[in-house]
Amino acid sequence: MTTQFRAGSPRVALLAPIAWPVPPSGYGPWEQVAFDIAEGLVARKWDVTLFASGNSRTRANLVSVVPVGINEDPALSGDVYGALHIANLFRRAGEFDLIHNNFDWKPLTYALAAAEPPLVTTIHGFSSPPILAAYYAASARSFFCSISDADRDPGLDYLATTYNGIDPGEFTFVDRPGDYLVFLGRFHPEKGAHLAIEIARRAGVRIKLAGIPHDPKYFAERVEPHIDGDRVQFLGPVEREERNALLGGALALVHMTTRPERFGLTMIEAMACGTPVLGAKMGSIPEIVVDRETGFLCATVEEAAGVVPLLRDLERQACRTRVETTFSRERMIDAYVSAYTKALELRVPPPPSAAVLAARDRDYWDRPMAFTDDPPKPRTLRSGNPFA
Amino acid sequence: MTTQFRAGSPRVALLAPIAWPVPPSGYGPWEQVAFDIAEGLVARKWDVTLFASGNSRTRANLVSVVPVGINEDPALSGDVYGALHIANLFRRAGEFDLIHNNFDWKPLTYALAAAEPPLVTTIHGFSSPPILAAYYAASARSFFCSISDADRDPGLDYLATTYNGIDPGEFTFVDRPGDYLVFLGRFHPEKGAHLAIEIARRAGVRIKLAGIPHDPKYFAERVEPHIDGDRVQFLGPVEREERNALLGGALALVHMTTRPERFGLTMIEAMACGTPVLGAKMGSIPEIVVDRETGFLCATVEEAAGVVPLLRDLERQACRTRVETTFSRERMIDAYVSAYTKALELRVPPPPSAAVLAARDRDYWDRPMAFTDDPPKPRTLRSGNPFA
Numbered sequence: 001m002t003t004q005f006r007a008g009s010p011r012v013a014l015l016a017p018i019a020w021p022v023p024p025s026g027y028g029p030w031e032q033v034a035f036d037i038a039e040g041l042v043a044r045k046w047d048v049t050l051f052a053s054g055n056s057r058t059r060a061n062l063v064s065v066v067p068v069g070i071n072e073d074p075a076l077s078g079d080v081y082g083a084l085h086i087a088n089l090f091r092r093a094g095e096f097d098l099i100h101n102n103f104d105w106k107p108l109t110y111a112l113a114a115a116e117p118p119l120v121t122t123i124h125g126f127s128s129p130p131i132l133a134a135y136y137a138a139s140a141r142s143f144f145c146s147i148s149d150a151d152r153d154p155g156l157d158y159l160a161t162t163y164n165g166i167d168p169g170e171f172t173f174v175d176r177p178g179d180y181l182v183f184l185g186r187f188h189p190e191k192g193a194h195l196a197i198e199i200a201r202r203a204g205v206r207i208k209l210a211g212i213p214h215d216p217k218y219f220a221e222r223v224e225p226h227i228d229g230d231r232v233q234f235l236g237p238v239e240r241e242e243r244n245a246l247l248g249g250a251l252a253l254v255h256m257t258t259r260p261e262r263f264g265l266t267m268i269e270a271m272a273c274g275t276p277v278l279g280a281k282m283g284s285i286p287e288i289v290v291d292r293e294t295g296f297l298c299a300t301v302e303e304a305a306g307v308v309p310l311l312r313d314l315e316r317q318a319c320r321t322r323v324e325t326t327f328s329r330e331r332m333i334d335a336y337v338s339a340y341t342k343a344l345e346l347r348v349p350p351p352p353s354a355a356v357l358a359a360r361d362r363d364y365w366d367r368p369m370a371f372t373d374d375p376p377k378p379r380t381l382r383s384g385n386p387f388a
Numbered sequence: 389m390t391t392q393f394r395a396g397s398p399r400v401a402l403l404a405p406i407a408w409p410v411p412p413s414g415y416g417p418w419e420q421v422a423f424d425i426a427e428g429l430v431a432r433k434w435d436v437t438l439f440a441s442g443n444s445r446t447r448a449n450l451v452s453v454v455p456v457g458i459n460e461d462p463a464l465s466g467d468v469y470g471a472l473h474i475a476n477l478f479r480r481a482g483e484f485d486l487i488h489n490n491f492d493w494k495p496l497t498y499a500l501a502a503a504e505p506p507l508v509t510t511i512h513g514f515s516s517p518p519i520l521a522a523y524y525a526a527s528a529r530s531f532f533c534s535i536s537d538a539d540r541d542p543g544l545d546y547l548a549t550t551y552n553g554i555d556p557g558e559f560t561f562v563d564r565p566g567d568y569l570v571f572l573g574r575f576h577p578e579k580g581a582h583l584a585i586e587i588a589r590r591a592g593v594r595i596k597l598a599g600i601p602h603d604p605k606y607f608a609e610r611v612e613p614h615i616d617g618d619r620v621q622f623l624g625p626v627e628r629e630e631r632n633a634l635l636g637g638a639l640a641l642v643h644m645t646t647r648p649e650r651f652g653l654t655m656i657e658a659m660a661c662g663t664p665v666l667g668a669k670m671g672s673i674p675e676i677v678v679d680r681e682t683g684f685l686c687a688t689v690e691e692a693a694g695v696v697p698l699l700r701d702l703e704r705q706a707c708r709t710r711v712e713t714t715f716s717r718e719r720m721i722d723a724y725v726s727a728y729t730k731a732l733e734l735r736v737p738p739p740p741s742a743a744v745l746a747a748r749d750r751d752y753w754d755r756p757m758a759f760t761d762d763p764p765k766p767r768t769l770r771s772g773n774p775f776a
Binding site for chain 1: 453454455456460461462463464465467468469471472474475476478479481493494497498500501502516518519521522525763764765766767768769770774775
């Protein structure tokens, strides 16, 4: 079957989150991806309508029901404006050839009322097990993209893995290895800053820590006591320029997460600067880091400390090349264009296999996934599939 | 225009809340109304499909995505299962001639995607100002019913006032006035238990208090210190039988609310027992209580205490008759049948008047209404109408 575009390129409705404007001025990874997709498609002459907050900046057609990001005006109801934001797209669904949902699970429940147009949903993260019910319920209606092969739920079929991408041009390549390790990210146990400190200590190398104390108790107990301004330096949150210099000047980025990472933007930013990654052998990290080429994959702190002396011998150009070939913004746009094209051809997801169906009921609450929250399992639910 | 029913009576989809099963075993006023409507329509041979929790009990066709009421299994996600509950109705919307929404504002945002079938929404309460945006956005799609003339938002047009109704047969009429006042309801400042106590004290009459300490701080500070087991008696929550006896044996129900009441089921229960109401002259109370016939409408505690001696002279039969003629379950079903018939004829709500449109922007956050919550007004919203 060949795809018939109605007039020129397909008309794509891109649903962005509204926690922050698109692009976000600071934090806002999902909004950043939505921005990048919109700009990338517009550059390729696609007809894109971006549903986002009113203070967003885009070359696509912008449609908004909320003036600013929900988090920018704490009195805005995210519940109400989130629903209206979604509703505003679906009441206009007939104007588009394809909908690309980047706003989590709720839009899926709206999409169920009509079979058209084809819907692609990027699952940027599973916040907690209950939302699997919405994904399962909508699996005959929406195609799904994961942001790594690792971040896939066994109860879902996927159209594609669409890695997030960056513009390598925004990162300065540094040819010579630095003399410090760097940790960059939220200070939360699962991001492993405490492990990064321990690795640096054992290897006898300085470490610089940057980011937001997302979990203040953790920061105060497990990170702060180690900060001495010399062996362990704390820089707080760093903006674009400083971030570039910090990453480029490092011997390696330490990314010893304690839960499976879904993607890990910081790793590709470091690699774009030529800086290898000392990463945990779990989640998406083995897909991003080529072991012994663009970093090291380690199962333990001992192992990680042991390979620190080998970091100087890695070719920094290999890191840069890896980003250019696999994790650039253009590769991400390629991946979405390919996913959209497939969705426009298939129109409806194929029926799930028996194995996928079975996985929806089998221990669906206890996936070894990177759920942000782990609520107790309801006593009364026997199936993960509400429409089963 | 005359309504064409496809085959026999119209097929109605009734969307109930899922906080509790239908009917609720204890608290659950919206679920109770949904149950009563379903049973009443089935008795009149209507084809009713009730969307409610799986442990609901109904003679209608029951459709569920959640096994029990959300509040009966604290680990169930109300957010996820609420959305799936709504989605399950709208994905099957084509099977029905009419949808009657009793589940607040969220279903309105789902209904926007299709013009059919006609949608009637009973507004059982406005929880907080932000939800007005959803009502305004959906006002061209849904007809609205209020549960009293008083509980109307000036930014909305209404199809009908559909008073809640009870079965008078479930309440025992008592011909002779009792010698105590009664307060029955949630212990929350707006329900005015503290005013009821003060009225009883000033009038030199005993008072019995029954209900749940909904606001424990208020209960501890403003109610508990007065309880002496004699002049002021506290009974806690009372079930059906005890409630009947408590109401029937009273001189009057005191209902001195401090915020406008939306409807006030307790008042019609008391009146069904022949017991008049000493009520605040605000909100729905003047619609329910005929001043000096089935009770007294008072603006102050002084005024209320002053009329206590007159309560014995009211004809208790007038109270019972008032319920039978105006607030019975059968009258409620009549009202809904009439509203449905109008909606089926009109199909789409008529355009709002200029005055109604203007009210959507004018101080829409500061209505003198019975909002449960009063969040701060967003700095960034100029209009109450998100699609304006």
